[in-house]
Amino acid sequence: MSTTKLPPSSIPIFTTVASYREWRRKAYAEKKSVGFVPTMGALHEGHLSLVRRSLAENDLTVMSIFVNPAQFAPHEDLASYPRTLERDLELLAEQKVASKQPSAVFLPNVHEMYPSGINQDVNQQRGTFVEVKGYGEQMEGKSRPTFFRGVATVVTKLFNAIEPTNAYFGQKDIQQALLLRHMVTDLLLSHPSPNNLHIVPTIRDTSDDLALSSRNAYLSPAGRKVAPILYASLRTAEGCWAAGGSKLDCINAATKIIQRRIEQANEEGLDVEMKLDYLEMNDAGDFEVIEGDVTRSSKGDAAVILSGALWVDQTRLIDNILLGSVGRIVR
Ligand SMILES: Nc1ncnc2c1ncn2[C@@H]1O[C@H](COP(=O)(O)OP(=O)(O)OP(=O)(O)O)[C@@H](O)[C@H]1O
Numbered sequence: 001m002s003t004t005k006l007p008p009s010s011i012p013i014f015t016t017v018a019s020y021r022e023w024r025r026k027a028y029a030e031k032k033s034v035g036f037v038p039t040m041g042a043l044h045e046g047h048l049s050l051v052r053r054s055l056a057e058n059d060l061t062v063m064s065i066f067v068n069p070a071q072f073a074p075h076e077d078l079a080s081y082p083r084t085l086e087r088d089l090e091l092l093a094e095q096k097v098a099s100k101q102p103s104a105v106f107l108p109n110v111h112e113m114y115p116s117g118i119n120q121d122v123n124q125q126r127g128t129f130v131e132v133k134g135y136g137e138q139m140e141g142k143s144r145p146t147f148f149r150g151v152a153t154v155v156t157k158l159f160n161a162i163e164p165t166n167a168y169f170g171q172k173d174i175q176q177a178l179l180l181r182h183m184v185t186d187l188l189l190s191h192p193s194p195n196n197l198h199i200v201p202t203i204r205d206t207s208d209d210l211a212l213s214s215r216n217a218y219l220s221p222a223g224r225k226v227a228p229i230l231y232a233s234l235r236t237a238e239g240c241w242a243a244g245g246s247k248l249d250c251i252n253a254a255t256k257i258i259q260r261r262i263e264q265a266n267e268e269g270l271d272v273e274m275k276l277d278y279l280e281m282n283d284a285g286d287f288e289v290i291e292g293d294v295t296r297s298s299k300g301d302a303a304v305i306l307s308g309a310l311w312v313d314q315t316r317l318i319d320n321i322l323l324g325s326v327g328r329i330v331r
């Protein structure tokens, strides 16, 4: 275990796969289950809810903190992504469920995760990648075409290194979590098995329901004031869908809510720019876009992802609501 230049921590920190594996071997020998919470750090209550779920369901809980360069496009915010390691370790050490506390932090550097090197050329011809075709091109993948390849690749590596019994992901990034379930199934992974990849509900700010997100730290006061409109617009679409509206009508109604907020912000003289990236409904099974004339009753019982992304100045916010029969998704 290396402790060079690391902040003090009461939880063991492993910076190499080799040192972590020694610890993991002991857990196997003692027949202890290992819950895993992968993150990019800058922890908030959303991350901590995943930790508490893991603590409740496993003997041991491991969190990884790794800002994965491969999932950022060259024009994205890799350099400025919030990094708050000292505070993250403090928050983690405060978590306790039924006298269990987090057991280890995996904190690799880029070389440890990408031993053959990494470049962010989207057309790169050399290297090992994991791509989940057919599930990474819609919704988030449409706006971030190389994002899911980066996520699937690093999560495969993390699963191989950590060998978790259970892994925990947030509903806030629903496409990511469902795509990873497909990946785990298709690659016959057993650590975790597909049934043990859990999706945990989104934690929101109690005052205005804004989904907690590390990138919220980028928001100016004016940006923070308008940001809840994304979820409010999704709630409008949800209500419209429940009342029997067509997909087209519901998305239009939600879009109008955003447009109205943009006008209002101008009228209020708020110093903020908003731009809607997308609002869409997709089948939760195959991620296909729902046709405009489809309604809740014509869709039957199948689960639907209602999701959107909104630019607030330079910050890209995402959120979603699951519609229909979602019991088998969030579990
Ligand atoms: N509000 C939230 N509620 C529940 N889980 C969340 C929430 N926000 C993030 N997560 C989950 O935490 C895990 C780690 O996410 P990550 O470190 O990227 O944080 P983030 O807040 O989503 O950051 P970003 O602002 O980059 O999207 C993911 O599984 C993610 O879905």
Ligand SMILES: CC(C)(CO)[C@@H](O)C(=O)[O-]
Binding pocket: 038, 039, 040, 066, 068, 071, 151, 154, 155, 173, 176
């Ligand atoms: C799953 C993940 C840790 C992979 O880098 C990241 O995409 C995240 O934090 O959601």
Ligand code: BAL
Binding pocket: 071, 173
């Ligand atoms: N929360 C998903 C990680 C990302 O947006 O890069």
